[in-house]
Amino acid sequence: MIIGLTGGIASGKSTVVEIIKDARYKVIDADQLVHDMQVKGGRLYQALLDWLGYGILLPNGELNRPKLGQLIFSSEEMRYQSAEIQGKIIREELAAKRDCLAKEDDVFFMDIPLLFENDYQDWFDQIWLVAVSPQVQCQRLMKRNHLSAEEAGMRIASQMPLAEKLPYASLVIDNNGNIDDLKKKVKGAIKDLANLV
Structure with missing residues (x-):
């Protein structure tokens, strides 16, 4: 069983991943x-x-990630071009990793932030969606990435709205609460999953 894990930017998905790995x-x-x-x-x-x-590039030849992010998120056209240029390569590499891991494990997860936006739905037996309110999402993103409200809003707007993702999710993990609430929800979902397989 392959489970897709997704959620909007700053939804707390990384924390969910850590809980899953701990299990x-x-x-x-x-x-x-x-x-x-x-x-x-x-x-x-x-x-x-x-x-x-x-x-x-930075002087050392590495990518200047903040500058790259600013460029890509500066317009819809730039986001589209970025998706076109990087999307095929990413899909190929993810498919190779998926196929390799499927030979070793009966159940595993794939954490794909743009799962719906990039049409990965068919890859999964289940899709777990980490959900937060737009207000919480914006506040977390501003704090985490040191962005202005406008910059955070642009990044959030570049993703599919939560309401459009909900119908496709096998499980919605509400993360508007605190970390203890989140742990309880994810551990419960993992327990239910263990009973399925």
Whole structure:
């Protein structure tokens, strides 16, 4: 059984992943995969360099991630181009990791922030969605990434609204409460999952 885990930016999905890992389930992390491929010499590094040029690099040759984020989130056209350029490579790499792990484990998770936006739904037996209110999401994102309300709003707006994701979720994990509430909900879901398999 492969379970897709998703949630909007600053929804608390990373905390959910840690709880899942503590329960001894493996999690393929799409963000980490992207990060790894964006290091100097990686597939995405080269694709981004070919697209945006050397202006996105730090003096040491690594990607200037804050600048890259500002560029990509500056307009819908830039987000679209980024998705086109990086999307195919990311999908190929995620599929390879999924297929490899499926040979070893009966149950595992794939943490894909843009699961719905990039049409990964068909990959999964279940989809767990971490949900927060727009106000909580904006506050968390501003604090975590040191963004203005406008910058946070632009990043949130670049993702599919929560209401459009809800019908596709097998499980919705409400994360408007505190960490203890979240742990209780996720541990309960994991217990239910263990009873299924």
